[in-house]
Amino acid sequence: MDKPEIIMAPGPTPVPPQVLLAQGGPLVYHRGPGYGRLLREVSESLQEIMHTRSDVLVLTASGTGGLESAVANLCSPGDRVVVPVAGYFGERFAKIATAYGLDVRRVDYEWGRAVRPEDVAAALAEAPTKAVFMQQSETSTGVIHDVEAVGSVVREAGALFAVDVVSSLGAVPYDGDAWGVDVAIGGSQKAFSATPGVAFVSVSSAAWEAAASSTSPRFYFDWRLYKDAFDRKNPENPFTPAISLMQGLREALALYFEEGAEAVLTRHRLLSEGTKAGARAMGLELFGEHPERAWAVTAVRAPEGIDGDEIVAKVRRDHHVILAPGQGPLKGKIFRIGHLGYYDRLDIVRCMAALESTLVELGHPVEPGAGVVAAQAVFTGR
Numbered sequence: 001m002d003k004p005e006i007i008m009a010p011g012p013t014p015v016p017p018q019v020l021l022a023q024g025g026p027l028v029y030h031r032g033p034g035y036g037r038l039l040r041e042v043s044e045s046l047q048e049i050m051h052t053r054s055d056v057l058v059l060t061a062s063g064t065g066g067l068e069s070a071v072a073n074l075c076s077p078g079d080r081v082v083v084p085v086a087g088y089f090g091e092r093f094a095k096i097a098t099a100y101g102l103d104v105r106r107v108d109y110e111w112g113r114a115v116r117p118e119d120v121a122a123a124l125a126e127a128p129t130k131a132v133f134m135q136q137s138e139t140s141t142g143v144i145h146d147v148e149a150v151g152s153v154v155r156e157a158g159a160l161f162a163v164d165v166v167s168s169l170g171a172v173p174y175d176g177d178a179w180g181v182d183v184a185i186g187g188s189q190k191a192f193s194a195t196p197g198v199a200f201v202s203v204s205s206a207a208w209e210a211a212a213s214s215t216s217p218r219f220y221f222d223w224r225l226y227k228d229a230f231d232r233k234n235p236e237n238p239f240t241p242a243i244s245l246m247q248g249l250r251e252a253l254a255l256y257f258e259e260g261a262e263a264v265l266t267r268h269r270l271l272s273e274g275t276k277a278g279a280r281a282m283g284l285e286l287f288g289e290h291p292e293r294a295w296a297v298t299a300v301r302a303p304e305g306i307d308g309d310e311i312v313a314k315v316r317r318d319h320h321v322i323l324a325p326g327q328g329p330l331k332g333k334i335f336r337i338g339h340l341g342y343y344d345r346l347d348i349v350r351c352m353a354a355l356e357s358t359l360v361e362l363g364h365p366v367e368p369g370a371g372v373v374a375a376q377a378v379f380t381g382r
């Protein structure tokens with residue numbers, strides 16, 4: 001019997017029925033007051049969530065389109081940029097910067113490490129630098145980088161600071177203006193539990209100045225077009241937006257505010273702690289620096305002698321729970337549990353139960369129930 005699968009990978013995440021209903025409704029015409037209100041509401045909600053007075057532009061793209069827009073608008077070919085790379089998404093920023101002809105100074109880490117502000121400061125001290133590009137949540141390892149600490153060294157060096165918050169915004173604390181972030185890039189399909197296809201980008205006044213003088217080729221992602229269209233009496237997108245997805249995203253953001261920003265963070269912290277306690281109780285080792293900060297994704301080492309990809313495949317086949325495998329050098333060595341977005345305690349309990357049975361069947365000694373009990377103990381505070 002085929003049961004629906006539950007995605008417990010770090011994006012896309014399950015979508016609440018209210019969001020699906022909202023985006024299944026009739027289209028709001030995109031050159032008129034209805035869409036103008038929708039776009040303004042979405043943009044203002046995101047400003048509030050990001051704690052920023054910067055403009056927030058909404059692009060029809062997956063998160064990577066937002067990342068590319070940051071590189072294209074902030075920098076000109078030949079500009080020196082510093083890119084810490086501690087996983088798959090650090091690698092992605094480095095690739096985009098290289099594609100745009102920038103002079104990329106990588107700060108490389110073993111995957112699973114957190115970016116250290118002193119390393120970024122040292123790279124910045126070597127030569128004048130236009131911008132630093134990094135992630136808050138390096139989804140491939142689960143690690144949360146310290147944006148506040150890195151932001152202060154970037155500010156001191158007078159460089160621009162662009163942060164990929166795609167898998168962290170709404171799951172871990174983020175304070176854009178206080179942390180000196182010039183550009184933050186988010187996506188619809190992670191902690192907000194809307195469907196994939198919308199990226200959003202905050203743009204500070206320093207970032208606008210850079211965009212005005214950048215000589216990089218750009219058209220679809222030219223931020224200035226989005227601002228001009230937004231600043232009309234009735235806000236618009238320059239091109240036809242993904243109207244249905246925007247109707248869904250508006251509903252997803254309404255659900256976020258209905259629950260409350262603090263409550264959303266508390267839920268993510270609690271589900272993360274339950275997951276980690278459960279994994280440890282199964283005798284598993286967590287992967288990555290500062291697991292206590294990793295409220296979006298829990299990365300777990302595959303036990304000795306068992307392939308992480310096999311765990312992921314078997315949990316999906318037998319229990320219809322989709323976990324994420326290790327990427328790049330971590331393939332087979334870890335697996336990842338996403339708990340950002342539309343999840344509750346029982347989803348975690350279900351995941352723990354699925355994992356326990358799977359591990360037992362693969363020959364890893366687990367006392368059945370151990371993970372479930374440990375997760376429940378976190379949830380009930382006992």
Ligand SMILES: *Cc1c(COP(=O)(O)O)cnc(C)c1O
Pocket residue numbers: 010011062063064065089135137138139164166167187
């Ligand atoms: C998911 C994700 C992205 C966006 O990837 P897309 O597939 O383009 O949506 C970017 N950065 C991070 C850290 C992510 O987790």
